[in-house]
Each structure stands twice: as C-alpha cells, then as structure tokens.
Amino acid sequence: AMSQEDVVSNSPLCADPALPKTMRAAVFLAPGRIAIDEKPVPAVGPRDALLRITTTTICGTDVHILKGEYPVRPGLTVGHEPVGVIAALGEAVEGFEIGQRVIAGAITPCGQCHTCLGGQQAQCGGKAMGGWRLGNTIDGCQAEYVLIPDATANLALIPEHLSDEQ
Numbered sequence: 001a002m003s004q005e006d007v008v009s010n011s012p013l014c015a016d017p018a019l020p021k022t023m024r025a026a027v028f029l030a031p032g033r034i035a036i037d038e039k040p041v042p043a044v045g046p047r048d049a050l051l052r053i054t055t056t057t058i059c060g061t062d063v064h065i066l067k068g069e070y071p072v073r074p075g076l077t078v079g080h081e082p083v084g085v086i087a088a089l090g091e092a093v094e095g096f097e098i099g100q101r102v103i104a105g106a107i108t109p110c111g112q113c114h115t116c117l118g119g120q121q122a123q124c125g126g127k128a129m130g131g132w133r134l135g136n137t138i139d140g141c142q143a144e145y146v147l148i149p150d151a152t153a154n155l156a157l158i159p160e161h162l163s164d165e166q
Contacts (some may be wrong), residue, residue: 019087021052024144025077031068034078041140042139042147046092049151051084051102055164056141059106065135074137079142080106080134083164086155093151101164104141104148107131110154 014059019041027037044050064070072078079095081101098103109116109124109131116124116131124131133149134140148154158164 006128015124019145025139025145026079028065028072028073028076028078032066034066039077039139039143041145044088044090044147045091045149047150047152048101049086049088049089049093049148049155051104051141051148052087052148053081053082053141053144054101055083057081058142062142063137065098075145076135077141078135079140079146080132080136082141082148083158083159084133084141084146084147087145090151095152096155096157103147104118104134104154105130106134107134108149108154109134109160110150112150 002057021041023041024036025039026034027039028034042048042050056079058079059081059138061070061080064073065078083101084099086100086102089096089098108123110119111121113125115121115126122129122131129136134146135142138147140146
C-alpha cells in the first residue's frame with residue numbers, strides 16, 4: 001500500500017490521485033550502457049498528457065543510441081513508440097479523458113509553429129528532426145509513465161476491438 005508521501009499531488013480534476021512519485025525507466029548512461037533506474041513521475045503541464053505505459057517497442061533507433069551511433073544525453077529515458085492509458089491531463093488538452101487507451105507517435109510535434117502548420121511536423125520548429133522529441137530531446141517511453149507534450153495533437157484513441165500489440 002502507498003502512503004500519502006508516495007503519491008504525487010495533482011489536481012483531482014486532471015489526474016489519478018494515486019499516481020506514484022517515482023517510476024522505473026530504461027535510462028541511457030553511456031554508449032553500451034542502458035540501465036533500469038528510478039526517476040520521478042513527470043509533472044503534467046497544461047498541454048501535456050501523462051500515459052501509464054502498457055506496451056512499447058524497441059526501435060532500431062534505440063539500438064543506435066545504445067551503440068553510441070546516435071548521441072543523446074546521459075540520464076535520458078529512451079524509447080519513442082508508446083501505447084498506454086491516460087493517467088493525467090493538462091487543463092488545455094481537448095478531446096481526451098483520463099483512463100482512455102491511446103497511442104502516441106514517434107514524432108510529437110507542437111502542431112502550432114509555422115513549420116508544423118505548413119505540413120512539415122517532423123521538422124517542428126524549423127529543425128531537422130525537430131518533431132522527434134521522445135527519447136531524443138525529452139524523456140521517452142521505455143518507462144512506467146511518459147509525458148506526451150502537446151497531447152491534443154499527439155495522441156490517438158485505440159479502438160476497443162484492438163489489442164495493444166495490434
């Protein structure tokens with residue numbers, strides 16, 4: 001059983017009140033070294049969603065990161081292909097509810113900058129691969145929870161008749 005000290009205090013209108021404070025995550029340490037580590041459960045901002053991961057994959061890019069062929073900062077949680085259940089929502093997120101099963105794309109652009117509005121979401125912010133944030137510039141989804149930025153633009157509901165693996 002969790003004590004009150006083990007629970008993140010979030011608004012009851014936008015989060016499961018029983019969210020833990022910490023989670024396990026696959027963290028890049030150095031080329032050739034990824035370890036399971038304890039990290040804080042991310043705080044949810046107004047445009048974010050927090051997913052409790054139910055299924056995720058290991059992409060070839062994750063292997064390149066492990067080998068040191070694609071540089072990321074030490075301490076970063078790897079992974080960028082999550083399926084999960086919404087555990088918390090920022091107040092500005094529209095079209096989704098706590099408890100829904102969703103998928104987030106490997107590319108999570110802002111959806112609002114000039115580049116995104118011009119149809120080039122992978123180059124969000126005018127940067128090459130600027131839309132690839134999870135497991136690249138922000139913590140990814142090889143964890144118990146992941147924060148999805150700009151959630152309204154970056155989540156899709158999974159139909160009831162499909163399993164996570166489908």
